[in-house]
Amino acid sequence: MSAISVENVWVEFGDQIVIENLNLDVASGAFLAIVGPSGCGKSTFLRMVLGQDRPSRGRLTLDGKPLPDEPGPDRGVVFQRYSVFPHLTVLGNVLLAYELGQSPLLGRLFGAARRRAIEQSDELIAAVGLSAHRDKHPSALSGGMQQRLAIAQALAKDPKVLLLDEPFGALDPGTRAQMHALIKPLWARLGMTVIMVTHDLREAFTLATRVVAFDKVRHDPQAPGRFGARVTYDLDLTRDGPVPVMGFSPKGAAEAGA
CATH class of the missing domain: 3.40.50.300 (P-loop containing nucleotide triphosphate hydrolases)
Structure with missing residues (x-):
């Protein structure tokens, strides 16, 4: 609810x-x-x-x-300006949300927990259409791609x-039309x-x-x-x-x- x-x-x-x-x-x-x-x-x-x-x-x-x-x-949030970490890759940006959520003091996961978090990150990256850009930094992405990444970040904590x-x-x-085609099916599915x-x-x-x-x-x-x-x-x-x-x-x- x-x-x-x-x-x-x-x-x-x-x-x-x-x-x-x-x-x-x-x-x-x-x-x-x-x-x-x-x-x-x-x-x-x-x-x-x-x-x-x-x-x-x-x-x-x-x-x-x-x-x-x-x-x-x-409560997840996406702003107009791309709220992504420039020093992390696409995977690193999404993975960080899982690491901070599960290990707030260290900000790192290890072993099976890390592997599972990477799998979950890859699923979200695929859902927003960024699988081909998984290992790139935000500076190598277009504005629309960076906003897709910001959405994946926001969804990583499974917000209500x-x-x-x-x-x-x-x-x-x-x-913008591409982002509309992305966000509405995601909302309906989640x-x-x-x-x-x-x-x-x-x-x-x-x-x-x-x-x-x-x-x-x-x-x-x-x-x-x-x-x-x-x-x-x-x-x-x-x-x-x-x-x-x-x-x-x-x-x-x-x-x-x-």
């Missing part, structure tokens, strides 16, 4: 309110895409689920239990939740919950089973930070039609993601 519940969450930094009174339930196994204008709290929300940030008020739970105060192996923060935003259209932040509406509707728009519904020109973002539109793509929030329309959601 990997259901996430967000209850009455506020995020405030001094006098600035980033998110206000956010309520959201994410079903186990869902692929949720979050869209909205810059500065509306999308990445802040992702960091809260990861455990990097904490809400000022309210709570987040995973399978009914409060999320830990720091990142853990139950995979968080994607504009993971394909720096890629050219052709490479059955994990995915939360993806994106500015690309086409990407959101191509990959996700549910699209949620964040935006500020109230504005004060004299105090720009007085009000925060909320869910303004919620579309479940597994059903027949949209679920409007706060009376907003599909056109409003599209404009929010532009």
